[in-house]
Amino acid sequence: MSGHSKWHNIRLRKGKADAQRGALFTKLSKEIILAARSGSPDPEANYRLKMAVEKARENNMPQDNIKRAIARGAGGNGEREIDEIRYEGYGPSGVAVIVDAATDNRNRTAGELRFLFSKHGGTMGETGSVAWMFEPVGVVIVDPEGRSEDELTEAALIDGVVDVEYAETAEVYTEPSALTAVRDTLRAAGVKISGFHLGVRAKQKVSPQGEELHAALSFLEALEEHEDVQRVFSNIEVSEAALEALA
Numbered sequence: 001m002s003g004h005s006k007w008h009n010i011r012l013r014k015g016k017a018d019a020q021r022g023a024l025f026t027k028l029s030k031e032i033i034l035a036a037r038s039g040s041p042d043p044e045a046n047y048r049l050k051m052a053v054e055k056a057r058e059n060n061m062p063q064d065n066i067k068r069a070i071a072r073g074a075g076g077n078g079e080r081e082i083d084e085i086r087y088e089g090y091g092p093s094g095v096a097v098i099v100d101a102a103t104d105n106r107n108r109t110a111g112e113l114r115f116l117f118s119k120h121g122g123t124m125g126e127t128g129s130v131a132w133m134f135e136p137v138g139v140v141i142v143d144p145e146g147r148s149e150d151e152l153t154e155a156a157l158i159d160g161v162v163d164v165e166y167a168e169t170a171e172v173y174t175e176p177s178a179l180t181a182v183r184d185t186l187r188a189a190g191v192k193i194s195g196f197h198l199g200v201r202a203k204q205k206v207s208p209q210g211e212e213l214h215a216a217l218s219f220l221e222a223l224e225e226h227e228d229v230q231r232v233f234s235n236i237e238v239s240e241a242a243l244e245a246l247a
Helices: 003-038 047-058 063-073 106-119 149-155 176-188 210-225 240-246
Strands: 083-090 096-103 123-125 134-143 161-165 170-174 192-202 229-234
Touching: 003 047, 003 063, 003 096, 003 229, 047 063, 047 176, 047 192, 083 106, 096 106, 096 192, 096 210, 106 123, 106 210, 134 176, 149 161, 170 176, 176 192, 192 229, 210 229
Parallel strands: none
Antiparallel strands: 083 096, 083 123, 096 229, 134 170, 134 192, 161 170
16 A cells, blocks of 8 residues: 555645645646746647646645746746756665755755755665666546445556555556546546656555654655655655554
């Protein structure tokens, strides 16, 4: 199962939802800026931008914020340019981590992330140091809404789906090029979509226990809360029982 997703839900129940939401618009804006810079400023002509705008709207970002982010990405307001950077390394208990960040100050972000790795007993590595452990995927995050694992898996029998991981929030993994089509098909079938993104998935996973698990999850949480971090991927796998013990 996807332990990281369930840990995310436990954190929300602990009262971190408001703080996370405060940082969400910043992260969404950065993704729109990067997407607009990578191609056309027209979402209909730029697949990545279309996904970023849709995600922003689904999270109730004001339309004016979306327009400003697109304009900044297209170079329309003279603000400092934002760079997209991927960091790799190992956390506590040998957990492999890939961090996607967006920043207007590469040196600051690299230094701060290196500090977080070190503080939590990890090491930030060179490009490619852990990337070989992961494969590119699309991810559709869904709310099972009472569906059993078998029922959700049956609903996800769609061309382009490669796997389903079931938890309070389930994740449907797709071939990267099939992400939007799978999301739309699931939505048309009445499945509630909570989010979607392109990312990577570990080919093999590790399952730390007890204090090692707590240390690994605290490390992932610290990375996710950094203002420049867009997304964190790891090879951690956690059992339901182990997570409930931490709740």
